[in-house]
Amino acid sequence: MANSNVTKVRDAKQRYKSGxxxxxxxxxxxxxxxxxxxxxxxxxRVTPQEGVDPIEAAAAVAGESSTATWTVVWTDRLxxxxxxxxxxxxxxxxxxxxPGTRTEAQYFAYIAYDIDLFEPGSIxxxxxxxxxxxxxxxxxxxxxxxxxxxxxxxxxxxxxxxxGIVVERExxxxxxxxxxGATTKPKxxxxxxxxxxxxxxxxxxxxxxxxxxxxxNSQPFMHWRDRxxxxxEAVNKAQAATxxxxxxxxxxxxxxxxxxxxxxxxxxxxxxxxxxxxLVIGYTAIQSMAKWARKNDMILxxxxxxxxxxxxxxxxxMNFRVICKWMRMAGVDxxxxxxxxxxxxxxxxMVKGFYDTLRSTDTQVSLQNGLFFPQDWASLNxxxxxxxxGIHAGQMHQLLDYLGEDVVLQFGGGTIGHPMGIQAGAxxxxxxxxxxxxxxxxxxxxxxxxxxILRDAAAWCKPLRAALDTWGEITFNYTSxxxxxxxxxxxxx
Amino acid sequence: xxxxxxxxxxxxxxxxxxxxxQIEYCLRQEWAVSVEFTDDVHPRNTYWEMWGIPMFDLxxxxxxxxxxxxxxxANPNVYVRVxxxxxxxGWETVRLSFLVQRPANEPGFRLDRLEAEGRxxxxxxxxxxxxxxAGRRYKPEQANTAPGDRR
Numbered sequence: 267m268a269n270s271n272v273t274k275v276r277d278a279k280q281r282y283k284s285g286x287x288x289x290x291x292x293x294x295x296x297x298x299x300x301x302x303x304x305x306x307x308x309x310x311r312v313t314p315q316e317g318v319d320p321i322e323a324a325a326a327v328a329g330e331s332s333t334a335t336w337t338v339v340w341t342d343r344l345x346x347x348x349x350x351x352x353x354x355x356x357x358x359x360x361x362x363x364x365p366g367t368r369t370e371a372q373y374f375a376y377i378a379y380d381i382d383l384f385e386p387g388s389i390x391x392x393x394x395x396x397x398x399x400x401x402x403x404x405x406x407x408x409x410x411x412x413x414x415x416x417x418x419x420x421x422x423x424x425x426x427x428x429x430g431i432v433v434e435r436e437x438x439x440x441x442x443x444x445x446x447g448a449t450t451k452p453k454x455x456x457x458x459x460x461x462x463x464x465x466x467x468x469x470x471x472x473x474x475x476x477x478x479x480x481x482x483n484s485q486p487f488m489h490w491r492d493r494x495x496x497x498x499e500a501v502n503k504a505q506a507a508t509x510x511x512x513x514x515x516x517x518x519x520x521x522x523x524x525x526x527x528x529x530x531x532x533x534x535x536x537x538x539x540x541x542x543x544x545l546v547i548g549y550t551a552i553q554s555m556a557k558w559a560r561k562n563d564m565i566l567x568x569x570x571x572x573x574x575x576x577x578x579x580x581x582x583x584m585n586f587r588v589i590c591k592w593m594r595m596a597g598v599d600x601x602x603x604x605x606x607x608x609x610x611x612x613x614x615x616m617v618k619g620f621y622d623t624l625r626s627t628d629t630q631v632s633l634q635n636g637l638f639f640p641q642d643w644a645s646l647n648x649x650x651x652x653x654x655x656g657i658h659a660g661q662m663h664q665l666l667d668y669l670g671e672d673v674v675l676q677f678g679g680g681t682i683g684h685p686m687g688i689q690a691g692a693x694x695x696x697x698x699x700x701x702x703x704x705x706x707x708x709x710x711x712x713x714x715x716x717x718x719i720l721r722d723a724a725a726w727c728k729p730l731r732a733a734l735d736t737w738g739e740i741t742f743n744y745t746s747x748x749x750x751x752x753x754x755x756x757x758x759x
Numbered sequence: 760x761x762x763x764x765x766x767x768x769x770x771x772x773x774x775x776x777x778x779x780x781q782i783e784y785c786l787r788q789e790w791a792v793s794v795e796f797t798d799d800v801h802p803r804n805t806y807w808e809m810w811g812i813p814m815f816d817l818x819x820x821x822x823x824x825x826x827x828x829x830x831x832x833a834n835p836n837v838y839v840r841v842x843x844x845x846x847x848x849g850w851e852t853v854r855l856s857f858l859v860q861r862p863a864n865e866p867g868f869r870l871d872r873l874e875a876e877g878r879x880x881x882x883x884x885x886x887x888x889x890x891x892x893a894g895r896r897y898k899p900e901q902a903n904t905a906p907g908d909r910r
Binding site: 432435436439440441442443472491495498499502503505506507508509510511535536537627645648693696697700701703704707708709723726 | 767857
């Protein structure tokens with residue numbers, strides 16, 4: 267790397283002379299730094315301003331996300347400042363950027379933070395440093411947080427998912443297959459009574475869950491209590507009709523914590539197994555709701571509303587995999603994490619990285635999946651990913667193949683838009699799903715034989731036949747913007 | 760009505776060959792398979808009666824199938840399920856559970872509504888069959904052939 271002979275000033279008198287010196291020489295660049303196993307690590311994609319050396323840019327990011335200010339201050343000398351300074355310890359060029367490519371030069375900067383920089387059990391405190399002021403810092407043209415490593419010592423200060431995949435399945439008594447859901451449509455405008463009708467039909471037809479959409483809270487056309495009451499009538503009626511545990515994600519998102527607690531309490535009082543919140547309520551509110559959910563035997567569903575404002579573009583913002591990590595720490599049980607084949611952003615390699623982050627007990631480095639650090643999850647529960655947005659029964663083999671069985675597959679339009687009605691739509695999805703799992707377990711190659719397996723099931727299941735006739739050919743083949751920087755063969759670790 | 764508990768309840772009842780294939784799958788994953796039965800199919804009845812303990816050391820699907828058949832013969836016309844347990848760290852739970860017998864006639868569930876304060880309703884799901892004492896809920900003379908025999 268250019269300028270790699272920059273070293274920090276070791277003479278204290280020189281180092282603390284009033285004035286401005288480069289961040290790299292202040293002590294925020296330490297190529298020989300020995301990482302401690304309690305350190306929190308972050309990896310940023312840095313696009314330096316014209317003329318700014320990449321190492322100085324990396325050191326500046328380390329400085330601005332920890333102790334630094336723009337000039338030397340003597341008060342550093344009252345502290346063990348060496349410990350509190352974050353250290354950029356590695357800078358490397360991003361493949362396929364810089365001269366001769368279509369993208370200006372970008373660098374991966376690895377930074378280590380001492381655990382004492384962060385308050386135990388607080389995502390808000392962690393993020394105030396890591397994605398705080400530093401993202402507006404002038405010396406970098408663009409900055410993106412790509413990945414983080416959280417040491418076991420810090421993870422253990424977080425509750426983690428209130429319920430987790432294992433206990434969720436035990437409570438619902440549903441094993442060995444993805445769960446099925448749908449979002450009520452139209453998402454806005456239905457009265458409580460009409461809304462509950464959709465919920466009942468979909469659950470009776472074979473879905474496990476129906477869901478409020480992210481922006482259904484308490485509006486003039488349907489106030490929240492009305493929605494909760496009608497939805498729980500629908501849930502209980504469907505339970506009696508099928509003998510199965512059913513649920514509806516009641517969205518308790520509101521303007522204040524007090525309002526959210528009130529709504530969540532009412533959902534509990536009505537016997538709901540699950541409540542829902544939106545990412546836009548903020549990290550602290552999410553942690554509070556996770557504590558509430560653990561205390562009240564409630565599954566907590568999180569809709570990732572808002573994330574694409576900062577996670578989609580490759581040069582600036584943060585990668586969604588970091589949101590996955592923070593949300594597992596914060597304690598949600600479900601999070602929308604991509605479908606690969608549906609209508610929303612989701613490159614297969616990237617989505618695999620998100621799913622592994624949510625569901626594994628231990629992840630290894632996988633550059634092609636965007637996992638830059640190993641991560642031991644320290645027995646924090648697993649989060650159930652949710653695949654939602656433009657998926658239908660005809661893609662069942664691909665969904666099972668890409669996403670595995672610990673996932674909620676949500677077919678909103680694919681259930682409610684079925685030509686024979688909502689129940690038939692739900693049945694089509696459930697039959698397609700069970701037929702595919704059965705075939706996979708029998709050792710069949712579902713990736714290639716999937717369409718045939720679906721056709722065979724459609725021969726005796728009319729709703730599935732109608733679903734395949736309606737949507738069988740629908741695909742969303744757009745190029746993703748958030749893609750891997752490494753080709754699958756070039757795993758250099 | 761048709762109770763849809765278990766992984767494959769939306770498919771036609773599995774044949775013995777299909778059941779055996781699923782057991783093979785469980786054994787390949789190194790899960791321990793067990794057989795359970797009940798005449799109380801309330802959705803929150805977690806603990807069905809065990810037809811012996813999980814078969815931790817039986818690694819042969821034919822052996823497990825013999826237990827499935829024996830359980831069906833001893834308990835005709837009630838619900839029987841095959842359940843597979845995974846002892847791997849991070850799971851330590853059931854990984855697959857599916858019905859291998861159901862009564863010929865499933866009377867279903869009554870939904871009881873108790874009107875409470877405001878417009879709140881307290882719901883309770885009640886299996887009609889549970890009105891009879893255990894053991895007399897599904898009459899043996901109505902016994903259907905086990906699904907596996909209808910190949």
